[in-house]
Amino acid sequence: MKPDDGVEVEKDSTAGILANEISEVSDEFLDHVRAKIHRRTAAAQISSFSWRVPGMVLLELIRVLGFMPQTLRGGGDRWRSGRG
Amino acid sequence: MYQDATIEDPDRDLLDLALSAREGDLRAFEELVKRHQGRILADCRHLTRDSNDSEDLAQEVFVKAYFALQRFEGRSTFRHWLQRIKVHHCLNHIKKTKGRKSVALEEEIPEDHEQLRSTPEVSRQLEQEADRRRIDAALGAMSPALRVALVMRDMDELSYEEIATALGIGLSAAKMRVKRAREQFRTYYLGEDLQDGAGEPG
Numbered sequence: 001m002k003p004d005d006g007v008e009v010e011k012d013s014t015a016g017i018l019a020n021e022i023s024e025v026s027d028e029f030l031d032h033v034r035a036k037i038h039r040r041t042a043a044a045q046i047s048s049f050s051w052r053v054p055g056m057v058l059l060e061l062i063r064v065l066g067f068m069p070q071t072l073r074g075g076g077d078r079w080r081s082g083r084g
Numbered sequence: 085m086y087q088d089a090t091i092e093d094p095d096r097d098l099l100d101l102a103l104s105a106r107e108g109d110l111r112a113f114e115e116l117v118k119r120h121q122g123r124i125l126a127d128c129r130h131l132t133r134d135s136n137d138s139e140d141l142a143q144e145v146f147v148k149a150y151f152a153l154q155r156f157e158g159r160s161t162f163r164h165w166l167q168r169i170k171v172h173h174c175l176n177h178i179k180k181t182k183g184r185k186s187v188a189l190e191e192e193i194p195e196d197h198e199q200l201r202s203t204p205e206v207s208r209q210l211e212q213e214a215d216r217r218r219i220d221a222a223l224g225a226m227s228p229a230l231r232v233a234l235v236m237r238d239m240d241e242l243s244y245e246e247i248a249t250a251l252g253i254g255l256s257a258a259k260m261r262v263k264r265a266r267e268q269f270r271t272y273y274l275g276e277d278l279q280d281g282a283g284e285p286g
Contacts, residue, residue: 017273018238021219022122023129026139033117034110036147041108 095119095162102153113153117146120163123239124170130223130235131174134181141177145170167240171250175232222272226265233258234265 093099098119101112125142132138148169156165223231236242236250248258 017219017269018235019241021126021130021216021239023126025121025125025142029121029125029139029143030114030117032139033143033146034114036143037110037150038108040147040151 091158091161093158093161093163099153099156099162103156110150113150116162120166121146124166127167127170127235127239128174130220130239131171131232132177132181133224133228133231134177137177137181141174142170145173148173164241167242168246171236171240171242175250178228178232218273222269222275225272226268230261230265230268233261234269237262238266 095116098112098116102116105112121142124145125138128141128145129135129138132141134141145166149166152169156162223235226234233247233251236247237244242250244255244258244262247262248255251258251261253261
């Protein structure tokens, strides 16, 4: 064992006893890790999308409002011509 | 960014695959999980003494590691990096649950079932079980402050500087704490032998 602050670590020291401690994991452990990763990824995507939605709505509104004068001019002409 | 690190890392190949995998492709990362899950779970159990939450905590460590993977720079091994994530996660959990009693880790002693009649393999398994129980009991008997320091040093192999930083204490205090923790652990772990008159370990 490598020296520990200049002191040789004894064979039966705690580092030797604890170094190889391993626990049995449940069969579902990996499934749970995978599910948590997917949930967090999905949540991040939804959150990112929800930030963009107000901007998209605003742009669409501007586009619609931009068409309105044309629509109104076109509708007025048709009315005057009796075709409305 | 993960650089060409000079540190020998047995997980290097899997790490490269995990880092270059497409989003949603967890196969390489899952292999890393399988390699380290037993150790991480053991550490979480011993650090928090909370059998109810230890598996959840261990899972969350891997989730955190997955989302931090792009920031892994290779200046330490992956295992060491993972241990640091685990230590901070468990310490946060301990702070949140301070004052709440944690459930003692109970492990059933394998019954002397027909299937467990002594074969060399079964005897070895029973010895390992008994040893794990002794370690568990010894760690459980220790004060939390000493136990945490001991686990961080002798299981997680963190440096004294890292222990001092994580616990918010000075370097000398960290070294002293680990020294006292080892003495206390030895006392509890070898307690039976001492009572049998086997003498102090060397």
